[in-house]
Amino acid sequence: MRSLYNRVAGQNLERLAALSDGVFAVAMTLLVLDLRAPAAETIHSEHDLLTALLALAPRLVTYLMSFLTLGIFWLGQQAQLDRLERSDRDLAWIHIAFLCAVTLVPFSTALLAEHIAYRVALIVYWVNILLLGLLLLWTWRHAVRAKLIRDDTAPDVVAAICRRIIIAQALYAFGAALCVVNSYWSIAFIVLIQINYAVAPPWPSRR
Amino acid sequence: MRSLYNRVAGQNLERLAALSDGVFAVAMTLLVLDLRAPAAETIHSEHDLLTALLALAPRLVTYLMSFLTLGIFWLGQQAQLDRLERSDRDLAWIHIAFLCAVTLVPFSTALLAEHIAYRVALIVYWVNILLLGLLLLWTWRHAVRAKLIRDDTAPDVVAAICRRIIIAQALYAFGAALCVVNSYWSIAFIVLIQINYAVAPPWPSRR
Amino acid sequence: MRSLYNRVAGQNLERLAALSDGVFAVAMTLLVLDLRAPAAETIHSEHDLLTALLALAPRLVTYLMSFLTLGIFWLGQQAQLDRLERSDRDLAWIHIAFLCAVTLVPFSTALLAEHIAYRVALIVYWVNILLLGLLLLWTWRHAVRAKLIRDDTAPDVVAAICRRIIIAQALYAFGAALCVVNSYWSIAFIVLIQINYAVAPPWPSRR
Amino acid sequence: MRSLYNRVAGQNLERLAALSDGVFAVAMTLLVLDLRAPAAETIHSEHDLLTALLALAPRLVTYLMSFLTLGIFWLGQQAQLDRLERSDRDLAWIHIAFLCAVTLVPFSTALLAEHIAYRVALIVYWVNILLLGLLLLWTWRHAVRAKLIRDDTAPDVVAAICRRIIIAQALYAFGAALCVVNSYWSIAFIVLIQINYAVAPPWPSRR
Numbered sequence: 004m005r006s007l008y009n010r011v012a013g014q015n016l017e018r019l020a021a022l023s024d025g026v027f028a029v030a031m032t033l034l035v036l037d038l039r040a041p042a043a044e045t046i047h048s049e050h051d052l053l054t055a056l057l058a059l060a061p062r063l064v065t066y067l068m069s070f071l072t073l074g075i076f077w078l079g080q081q082a083q084l085d086r087l088e089r090s091d092r093d094l095a096w097i098h099i100a101f102l103c104a105v106t107l108v109p110f111s112t113a114l115l116a117e118h119i120a121y122r123v124a125l126i127v128y129w130v131n132i133l134l135l136g137l138l139l140l141w142t143w144r145h146a147v148r149a150k151l152i153r154d155d156t157a158p159d160v161v162a163a164i165c166r167r168i169i170i171a172q173a174l175y176a177f178g179a180a181l182c183v184v185n186s187y188w189s190i191a192f193i194v195l196i197q198i199n200y201a202v203a204p205p206w207p208s209r210r
Numbered sequence: 211m212r213s214l215y216n217r218v219a220g221q222n223l224e225r226l227a228a229l230s231d232g233v234f235a236v237a238m239t240l241l242v243l244d245l246r247a248p249a250a251e252t253i254h255s256e257h258d259l260l261t262a263l264l265a266l267a268p269r270l271v272t273y274l275m276s277f278l279t280l281g282i283f284w285l286g287q288q289a290q291l292d293r294l295e296r297s298d299r300d301l302a303w304i305h306i307a308f309l310c311a312v313t314l315v316p317f318s319t320a321l322l323a324e325h326i327a328y329r330v331a332l333i334v335y336w337v338n339i340l341l342l343g344l345l346l347l348w349t350w351r352h353a354v355r356a357k358l359i360r361d362d363t364a365p366d367v368v369a370a371i372c373r374r375i376i377i378a379q380a381l382y383a384f385g386a387a388l389c390v391v392n393s394y395w396s397i398a399f400i401v402l403i404q405i406n407y408a409v410a411p412p413w414p415s416r417r
Numbered sequence: 418m419r420s421l422y423n424r425v426a427g428q429n430l431e432r433l434a435a436l437s438d439g440v441f442a443v444a445m446t447l448l449v450l451d452l453r454a455p456a457a458e459t460i461h462s463e464h465d466l467l468t469a470l471l472a473l474a475p476r477l478v479t480y481l482m483s484f485l486t487l488g489i490f491w492l493g494q495q496a497q498l499d500r501l502e503r504s505d506r507d508l509a510w511i512h513i514a515f516l517c518a519v520t521l522v523p524f525s526t527a528l529l530a531e532h533i534a535y536r537v538a539l540i541v542y543w544v545n546i547l548l549l550g551l552l553l554l555w556t557w558r559h560a561v562r563a564k565l566i567r568d569d570t571a572p573d574v575v576a577a578i579c580r581r582i583i584i585a586q587a588l589y590a591f592g593a594a595l596c597v598v599n600s601y602w603s604i605a606f607i608v609l610i611q612i613n614y615a616v617a618p619p620w621p622s623r624r
Numbered sequence: 625m626r627s628l629y630n631r632v633a634g635q636n637l638e639r640l641a642a643l644s645d646g647v648f649a650v651a652m653t654l655l656v657l658d659l660r661a662p663a664a665e666t667i668h669s670e671h672d673l674l675t676a677l678l679a680l681a682p683r684l685v686t687y688l689m690s691f692l693t694l695g696i697f698w699l700g701q702q703a704q705l706d707r708l709e710r711s712d713r714d715l716a717w718i719h720i721a722f723l724c725a726v727t728l729v730p731f732s733t734a735l736l737a738e739h740i741a742y743r744v745a746l747i748v749y750w751v752n753i754l755l756l757g758l759l760l761l762w763t764w765r766h767a768v769r770a771k772l773i774r775d776d777t778a779p780d781v782v783a784a785i786c787r788r789i790i791i792a793q794a795l796y797a798f799g800a801a802l803c804v805v806n807s808y809w810s811i812a813f814i815v816l817i818q819i820n821y822a823v824a825p826p827w828p829s830r831r
Contacts, residue, residue: 025235028646
């Protein structure tokens with residue numbers, strides 16, 4: 004039996020959505036703090052500056068990869084919250100845990116940018132993506148179980164959202180496993196998955 | 211007697227909620243700035259990187275503890291604002307003072323992470339939580355006194371919200387007092403309280 | 418004659434309010450970055466840590482002063498936007514200029530915190546407050562002239578908002594002028610004005 | 625044929641607007657982090673402090689220029705989203721890419737502030753503005769093609785928004801090209817264009 008407070012708290016979906024948008028917006032913008040302009044003392048010609056900028060390329064790649072990650076998961080949680088009729092306290096807490104994983108993205112991105120050749124950095128990055136996926140799946144499962152979903156949601160949409168997360172996570176896990184070969188292979192594969200999800204080419208699909 | 215301006219200002223609950231969501235979102239994301247990726251110069255092998263990451267563990271604990279704190283108080287203020295019919299200037303100012311205490315959380319977290327063994331750091335952290343609780347209680351008391359609460363709010367909900375804050379603060383105070391023994395005991399106890407509030411196990415409760 | 422684009426742009430009051438809430442939320446939270454936890458290497462006892470924290474006191478004063486400033490001007494712009502029926506492109510731009518002055522507050526606060534005894538720092542801080550006041554006054558004057566204000570707004574509310582800004586700015590200017598004596602006098606006086614506006618004691622007032 | 629998930633995701637215009645407002649708010653406020661208060665150790669008199677502040681002038685110019693840029697593009701995307709009836713997944717992704725270009729503005733601003741005399745820095749800054757313009761144009765073109773625009777939008781408004789972006793980008797490109805002479809000429813010209821768009825003087829215009 005739940006206490007009275009717990010039945011009152013966490014019911015406002017708009018507030019939860021607003022908190023999410025805020026956390027995503029800050030996390031997306033903090034990513035750029037890893038792109039530091041080269042210091043004036045080290046630059047003595049146009050050529051120096053160009054070289055220094057080209058040296059930033061790996062950081063730009065991890066930056067874009069993380070922006071894609073955040074974009075994909077922003078769309079994911081937005082699609083979920085849109086389908087909800089109401090929230091409850093547990094859903095609010097699972098979603099806050101999801102936002103916690105979102106705020107870790109700037110850290111795991113900085114780690115990967117600084118140590119792009121090391122497998123440990125890649126595994127940490129992948130664990131972050133895995134956490135995002137699991138928490139999103141948990142949110143959805145809880146919403147189904149607690150009957151928080153809007154009545155006009157077709158059962159195949161409910162299933163499509165679950166399937167989507169599981170397939171994506173399987174692909175990410177395969178990408179991460181590629182680091183047995185080389186961590187650059189992993190990054191390349193993960194970026195390809197992400198671009199596929201962002202561009203969403205009209206592959207022939209069963210549905 | 212209040213001046214005309216003071217009767218006009220601070221009446222918009224949606225704007226107050228939006229400011230709160232923004233402050234919480236930024237504070238939650240700034241917490242992660244304390245988790246700094248180890249510099250590339252100091253790392254020469256996978257093993258070095260793993261060791262450096264494990265050395266971040268205490269910071270990760272304070273990070274998660276503070277995220278829990280912010281989550282708990284975000285839910286607290288959201289549950290309160292949801293019950294209000296309208297706002298007034300005084301409520302807006304008490305809430306802004308509450309947000310001020312929220313912005314101090316990244317500072318007191320960084321202090322605790324840097325000096326985890328010192329009691330002074332723990333006391334500062336606890337004072338921050340105490341301030342959050344007192345200001346939340348003050349908001350609610352003012353809302354009751356100034357008749358800002360929605361008519362459909364049962365009197366036992368009004369009491370439940372007060373009781374909730376007072377019990378939680380009593381537990382936090384006990385946790386902080388444990389630092390007479392050792393500041394790690396305090397941290398462990400405070401984290402347990404927070405997890406209890408977040409997970410909200412269905413203890414048999416009177417209501 | 419205005420171009421077609423200029424007649425279409427900037428009409429959404431909710432978006433302008435959301436941008437404002439975001440900028441205020443970030444500025445309020447960035448203020449705390451000036452409160453840096455003392456580094457672990459410099460602290461060897463509870464007493465060291467306490468001394469180091471007490472040395473942060475001037476920064477805490479400027480932090481609280483700036484939080485009060487941002488709170489006062491957040492309430493000011495919120496009270497104005499609440500009274501508007503609609504927006505236009507010019508109002509949007511004046512408000513964006515106001516937000517630009519808001520984002521300067523963390524800078525002028527850091528400057529004052531670092532150089533609290535210097536008049537130049539105090540004058541910069543005051544110019545920032547002056548800019549905020551002038552831009553708020555300009556927003557309101559433009560709203561009156563362009564008939565953007567809601568019909569149910571009594572003429573004395575229109576006048577009260579103008580009067581409020583002008584009186585406050587006169588007091589701030591007097592406070593800043595006190596730096597001829599000593600910049601601490603200025604700060605004390607400005608803090609007193611701000612607390613007066615925040616607490617809004619029920620002085621007998623003509624209206 | 626689109627998968628079911630892709631037909632469900634990205635339809636919420638309010639959430640997209642909220643994410644945009646958050647990203648713009650953070651980017652606008654992060655700009656100020658480049659304005660660093662001079663360190664206390666280097667300042668020994670009022671005159672020292674004044675000199676140090678005057679030395680910040682170039683950074684203040686790039687700061688204001690970038691704030692203008694962000695203001696112009698915030699108004700641009702707000703005017704577009706306001707005209708939409710609904711969103712789809714592709715529009716959401718194009719808009720997220722636009723927000724990615726927005727988060728790069730603090731980086732390219734810092735680069736220009738640090739290396740104001742170098743053409744490379746200016747070209748990077750211009751590429752950032754170009755990206756913003758192209759993505760805004762792409763959003764609009766997609767909205768037209770996918771029939772996402774509100775029915776009450778006159779065809780000349782649709783055309784006016786496109787024309788506006790193209791003319792502005794032509795002017796920016798000319799400004800950037802001026803760096804063949806000198807990068808200060810470019811900056812001066814770009815600032816003039818921006819002030820023109822912000823102030824929007826009532827030139828006689830065909831429409």
